[in-house]
Amino acid sequence: MMLNSRGDRRGDAVDTSDTYSRRERLMNRLHARRAARTRPATGFQSNPEPRMIGHYARGRQLLAGNFLFSGHLIEAPGVNLWDAAERVTTSTNSVHGFAWLDDLAAVGDTKARVSAQKWVSDWIARYAHGRGAGWTPDITGRRLIRWIAHGFFLLRGADKDASQAYFKSAAQQAIFLSRRWHVARAGLPRFEALAGMIYAGLSLQGMEDRVDPAIAVLARDCKIQIGPDGGIASRNPEELLEILTLLTWVETALSGSGREVPETMLSAMARMAPALRAMRHSDGGLARFHGGGRGLDGWLDQALAAVGTMEQPDQGLHMGYGRLAAGRTSLIADTAAPPIGVAAAEAHASTLAMELTSGRRPLIVNCGSGSSFGPEWRRAGRATPSHSTLCIDGVSSAHIAVRKDGAELLCDGPIEVQSEFTALGDGNRLEMAHDGYRRSHGLTHVRTLDLSKDGRALAGEDLLTILESFDEPIFDKALDTEKLQGIPWSVRFHLHPEVDAIVDWGGAAVSLTQKSGEIWVFRHDGAGEMRLEPSVYLENGRLRPRATQQVVLSGRAMSYATRIRWSLSKAQDTPTALRDVKENQPEFDV
Helix, strand or coil: CCCCCCCCCCCCCCCHHHHCCHHHHHHHHHHHHHHCCCCCCCCECCCCCCCCCCCHHHHHHHHCCEEEECCEEEECCCCCHHHHHCCCCCCCHHHHHCCHHHHHHHHCCHHHHHHHHHHHHHHHHHHCCCCCCCCCHHHHHHHHHHHHHCHHHHHCCCCHHHHHHHHHHHHHHHHHHHHHHHHCCCCHHHHHHHHHHHHHHHHECCCHHHHHHHHHHHHHHHHHHCCCCCCCCCCCHHHHHHHHHHHHHHHHHHHHCCCCCCHHHHHHHHHHHHHHHHCECCCCCECCCCCCCCCCCCHHHHHHHHHCCCCCCCCEEECCEEEEEECCEEEEEECCCCCCHHHHHHCCCCCCCEEEEECCEEEEECCCCCHHHCHHHHHHHHCHHHCCCEEECCECCCEEEECCCCCEEEECCCCCEEEEEEEECCEEEEEEEECCCHHHHCCEEEEEEEEECCCCEEEEEEEEECCCHHHHHHHHHHHHHCCCCCEEEEEEEEECCCCEEEEEHHHCEEEEECCCCCEEEEEECCCCEEEEEEEEECCCCCCCCEEEEEEEEEEEECCCEEEEEEEEEECCCCCCCCCCCCCCCCCCCC
């Protein structure tokens, strides 16, 4: 099976329902009912070309009656989508965003079109008067963009009543957005709401007066929400890609209607593109940090092509991530403090964690976002042990606090995070440090990564150290708690599920074999014990977490400085240029 409950790029990894207060939800429903009284649009004045990337196989699964909502598979051939969604008690808000229309449009046959038309008509009959979870500004914007972009697909062969209901509901949603966009959380949710307003204003007859106010706010948010380095507050690479994609759609729609595109919007897009290139691995996928996935194949390419910038990514630091790249190897590490405030709703305790990809094969990964598998997996995926970095005593470098409204925000994380990129004669170095364990253990974690000039060797060092004299009593107290047996630490290297790992050289090394035949060898200096342990790989669209393994170095800190050295290098008989013709595993369960 291969569906995700949101039907879009990240499953239901970002469910914004808990970011709205009870009063805001009530007001959303009230305004939805009031907007239903508006004069309906009579037709399209223009219709943007659909630019969404749908997934054919996922569309076929929908048509077969296989629905996946928040990790729950419902096999219900012939059952209406909305009946299936209401069987799940956990949140299915994202299905109201209608991004699954992209997948049905990718199938594109008569059955897909008729099913799409029926499910849209049924949504109008059930939820148009403010019922259901779909009446938030961000979800409404997401839904309206799909309805308009796939308008010809939805209206082809439809009778008069269905067409009138479609245009009446579309106008209602546009009015709702014009009144409620301001309660959407800054960032992706607000960009979705504003993009929906602009699409409606440019496309629906009688909605033209919604365009200019939405453009003004969008231009302002581009200036405020997109940083000088092209980054966003959540530091989620895939969320940044979603925002850039929305902006490219809006830019195309504005240009196609003869309207001027705000300079602040064009400037923001020009900043975002290099940042995304820098967070892209050698296999073309994004680094998976802070709730983001790698992105569907072709999605990032499409967005970057729309912006038009072709410059290659710099090595160094972008949006709080450090990048090393040489030969066929790319390494991306989290080199900044985790997001704070509302932006921390999906943040992970991943400071100094790394990912490494060789050619088109990920090797070292983080477990990823568990949001599509339910709340327990979501929390587990956010913890430090789920990332390829050092962890003290099994405790995360940041913690999760639950607000009164149910939102789970990352907090109490590292305050000071330092990083530096250095070009060396024989390669490049990334040095970084964080103080996330200083308050609890008096220790600062310092990580140094050296990637050779040919990309065939990575040398790493993890150091736990006391920086100031006032850290010493904190460390001594933590040591006393352990009855002077040392403070437990572990350095984890989670492996991609397609990597075969075996302990080799009498326990002195681990051989890591890719499906391409490429072999990497992991070694360490003996400062701790090395072993292979089970792990999981979490990715949206899968029915369940994928089993994999992790290399774990573990030991105990007995003094004010503990140094762990390790290396990862290609086996000598692995050629530099390897012909990789093995097929990848399907991105979704089949």
